[in-house]
Amino acid sequence: MASVQLNNVVKKYGALEVVHGINLDVAHNEFVVLVGPSGCGKSTTLRMIAGLEEISGGEISIGEQVVNDLPPRDRNISMVFQNYALYPHMTVRENLGFSLKIAGKEQAEIDRAVNEASTILALEDYMDRRPGALSGGQRQRVAMGRAIVRHPDVFLFDEPLSNLDAKLRAQMRVEIKKLHQKIKTTIIYVTHDQVEAMTLADRIVIMRDGFIEQQGTPSEVFEHPVNTFVATFIGSPPMNLLQGKVIADNQLAFAEGFTLPVPQEFVGAVKAGQDIVLGFRADNLMPENHALDLDEASPPIKMPIVVSEPLGTETLLYTRLAGGEIQAKMLKPRPVVDGEVLTFHLDLARCHLFDADTQKSLR
């Protein structure tokens, strides 16, 4: 059991720098999720922690011990790979016990640890099968079992659910969460799926182009994104963004003559003539009679529906506003005809303003 620190960690491939001096503190027993689009450096970061990639600069410590030059086997970590990486020539039992066997443990001890892991992950019925004879979900569980038998200081997960179908993914997500509750251990988890990040993490670290953009609890990054990238990356559907300008009398002006008052929270933080980006989530733009109570309702906005997506408990509405396509939500939905014009209210208290140049939050 241990904490993990990354100080100014840099990764270069030749002249190409892909991770630019990132700093990260993962507390003992914390579940941290690194999330970001492909090529953001999240997997590389994880592999550097694992010792599978050398670091080009900075320092990585696991439990107070600097591990920069230690091979993976001396870091007391476990890793679950995206494609599981089970040993195809060994049975499930041998796969689970492999690390203990390599460590030279007694057979009785190996059996005990393997049986314990198989009970936790409900693998008892498959112990003598080879990985080739298992389904995707079962392989995934064996991969996790292989990781837990060693009682490592740190668990590393590299997109472990991305090869599963949607239903199984949701199921395994819950299992991983339960596993963390059961075997309190530090977990660093990499994914490109923001839903996984939101549901699993104690803390989310959002990466882009080799930099950390923001880190915080799921609700922090959801409610207070520091820039437009985080705002659109976290949350589904992504946050709506509208380019605009602050004009006199604390009004915001957008294309096609659309105006809104500056949200109370930002009065004084912006000045007339400033270019801004307004951000708001679909959940905060709802048609009349199909909305929650709004803290700071905007004047009514009439918009035509382009497409509607009924999701059962709510309907997602694609509409046009100020020259852009935006999404809104209808609670207690009724059938909507494409082209129908509805009256919406925006909850200004839940809106975000970003600087148009830096894309950073003006909060």
Add this chain to the structure above:
Amino acid sequence: MALDLNFQHRVKARLISIAHTVTLFIAMSIICIPGLWIVLNSFRPTVDIMAKPPVWIPRDLNLDNYYAMFGGAGEGGVPVLQYFTNSLIISVTSTLIALLIGMAGGYAFARYRFKGKNAIFIGLLLTRAVPGVALSLPLFIVMAKTGLIDTHIGLIMVYVAMNVPFTIWLIDGFFRQIPPDLAEAAEIDGCTRWQAFWKVEFPVAKAGVASAGIFAFLTSWNEYALASQLTRSTFSKTMPVGLRDFTSEFTINWGGMCALAVLMIIPALVLTFLVQKHLIAGLTFGGVKG
């Protein structure tokens, strides 16, 4: 109407399937009949072998050719056991060496990035484009100068050189199919790089190594052209070269030659049979996403 159309298609499918079977039968006959003819002739007296028109249905089968082959020098005997031992020593040793080099080379080509990798790889394969016979004179001179002519070691070196490019190429292909994640997982599980190779990657690539081994063994076992140049005496002659003992100035002992040929085929057949289980590469996959 629809019935007619269905009928037509059924007839067509049937005809195609018959044509398929007949073609396969002819192809297999072309491949198998010479081999069967050799086996058959090894049990027949010379009169039957040389008969014109050929005697298709055997009349008199016996083991005379085999007795004679193992008999004294004056009764058509040849040092079969010595030739067999020579062939075995040379083929097995050269195969093992070629496999060791092939695994090291194949692994390096599959896993590491280094300068000139493609050029070296193509260069290796190009050596296979040189016909072996073209090398016989230079090889003869080199071997004569170094005193390696008529020795096991000389022939082993030649066969290793012949087989290495092919084993590297074949084994490289198998290692490429094994995801690097497997070795990484093994390293995280506590293995050194070396252990990760021997405990995880090698067992998974075993099928590939086995098939490369069979190819190397059969090449060495059957090679005639170079062996006939580089061996002289009973102490180094291999079985294919030994076949020539049955030709004399005026006669060829076809029956004896066929008998020795049959003896030659047996180990190759047995080996292929034993290893064929490993040749089924299906085992390789399953450890990663299916």
